Amino acid sequence: MAVLAFAESLTGSIKKAGLEAVAYGHRVAQALGTECIALTIGTPEGASTLGQYGANKVVNVDAAKDFDSQTYAAVLANAAKQLGCDVVVFSHSTSGKSLAGRVAVRLDAGLVSAAISAPSTDGGFQVKKSVFSGKGFATYNITTANKVLTVAGNTFRPEVVGSDVAVENITVEAPAGRVRVKETSTVSGTVPLPEAELVVSAGRGMKGPENWGIIEEMAGILGATTACSRPVADIHWRPHHEHVGQTGVAIRPTLYIAIGISGAIQHLAGVNQSKVIVVINKDPEAPFFKAADYGVVGDLFDVVPRLNEALKKFKASNN
Numbered sequence: 360m361a362v363l364a365f366a367e368s369l370t371g372s373i374k375k376a377g378l379e380a381v382a383y384g385h386r387v388a389q390a391l392g393t394e395c396i397a398l399t400i401g402t403p404e405g406a407s408t409l410g411q412y413g414a415n416k417v418v419n420v421d422a423a424k425d426f427d428s429q430t431y432a433a434v435l436a437n438a439a440k441q442l443g444c445d446v447v448v449f450s451h452s453t454s455g456k457s458l459a460g461r462v463a464v465r466l467d468a469g470l471v472s473a474a475i476s477a478p479s480t481d482g483g484f485q486v487k488k489s490v491f492s493g494k495g496f497a498t499y500n501i502t503t504a505n506k507v508l509t510v511a512g513n514t515f516r517p518e519v520v521g522s523d524v525a526v527e528n529i530t531v532e533a534p535a536g537r538v539r540v541k542e543t544s545t546v547s548g549t550v551p552l553p554e555a556e557l558v559v560s561a562g563r564g565m566k567g568p569e570n571w572g573i574i575e576e577m578a579g580i581l582g583a584t585t586a587c588s589r590p591v592a593d594i595h596w597r598p599h600h601e602h603v604g605q606t607g608v609a610i611r612p613t614l615y616i617a618i619g620i621s622g623a624i625q626h627l628a629g630v631n632q633s634k635v636i637v638v639i640n641k642d643p644e645a646p647f648f649k650a651a652d653y654g655v656v657g658d659l660f661d662v663v664p665r666l667n668e669a670l671k672k673f674k675a676s677n678n
């Protein structure tokens with residue numbers, strides 16, 4: 360019995376989501392009184408440092424580096440069997456979500472996605488997750504012998520609890536992938552939205568794409584990632600990967616600043632797990648204010664430039 364945590368990587372290095380999966384795997388292993396084995400695919404840089412985040416052992420499989428959920432799922436499921444792991448942990452990232460279900464089927468395992476607690480083993484194996492778009496919590500008891508979990512992003516922050524471990528290359532049977540990757544384009548220069556701690560987001564109140572300079576300026580000052588509401592992406596004011604909400608990316612940053620966004624339920628569904636929400640809207644009745652920790656009622660074209668100046672001054676005086 361052991362826990363297998365998939366440390367996903369991108370362009371040759373381990374992603375923050377991968378570190379979080381290992382940190383969570385470590386917590387699960389502690390709850391079960393067993394060890395956590397981290398698995399990497401394609402020899403990413405820094406695999407041995409996973410020992411610092413709680414992996415007792417790191418194994419690497421040299422399967423295709425290009426992500427293919429069918430091949431990767433076979434690798435993970437076969438590795439779990441080979442290594443005697445009955446719990447497999449993924450991050451709740453796009454890759455983790457696409458793998459967890461497939462691996463659960465291959466292992467006849469019960470699956471809980473987007474877990475927000477380490478399992479309680481008091482009379483079972485119970486894991487908590489948020490439900491109904493963040494309006495409630497549910498505790499699931501997994502009763503199958505094998506278990507698959509995905510952990511919600513920004514929930515278990517990777518902390519150093521150990522030291523580097525040697526990486527062992529293992530061979531795992533896996534079918535050749537049927538997916539051929541022709542081109543990969545990655546957004547560079549900013550922290551990807553699912554991993555971002557600070558997010559500055561704007562909506563239709565911006566009136567047009569030409570006005571986004573003040574949003575980018577604020578994000579630049581804070582070191583934040585930019586996001587937007589769905590209509591803004593639909594009308595091509597902003598790229599689709601910035602769209603957050605029920606049908607976009609679901610995020611859990613420490614700080615979410617919503618500017619000129621009404622706060623429709625479908626938008627809130629993707630952002631209401633943020634630790635602190637700041638809303639800037641000229642309509643005091645905007646629904647977003649009900650979900651806000653701090654709110655500014657005012658015209659964003661007046662408030663945001665003034666806030667940017669204040670942030671710059673604050674930064675300068677604190678450097």
Ligand SMILES: Cc1cc2nc3c(=O)[nH]c(=O)nc-3n(C[C@H](O)[C@H](O)[C@H](O)COP(=O)(O)OP(=O)(O)OC[C@H]3O[C@@H](n4cnc5c(N)ncnc54)[C@H](O)[C@@H]3O)c2cc1C
Pocket residue numbers: 561562563564565587588589590591602603604605606607618619620621622623624625626629639640641642645657658659660
């Ligand atoms: C099935 C379904 C799924 C959906 N999924 C999503 C989703 O994932 N994400 C999402 O975002 N939406 C989603 N939507 C759309 C959602 O219902 C809303 O229509 C959308 O979120 C509204 O976007 P908005 O707040 O930018 O625009 P609006 O509703 O037009 O709101 C603009 C806001 O800006 C304010 N404003 C205007 N001018 C200023 C100014 N000068 N200064 C300050 N404030 C100003 C206004 O008071 C208003 O509150 C979905 C809808 C459906 C039906």
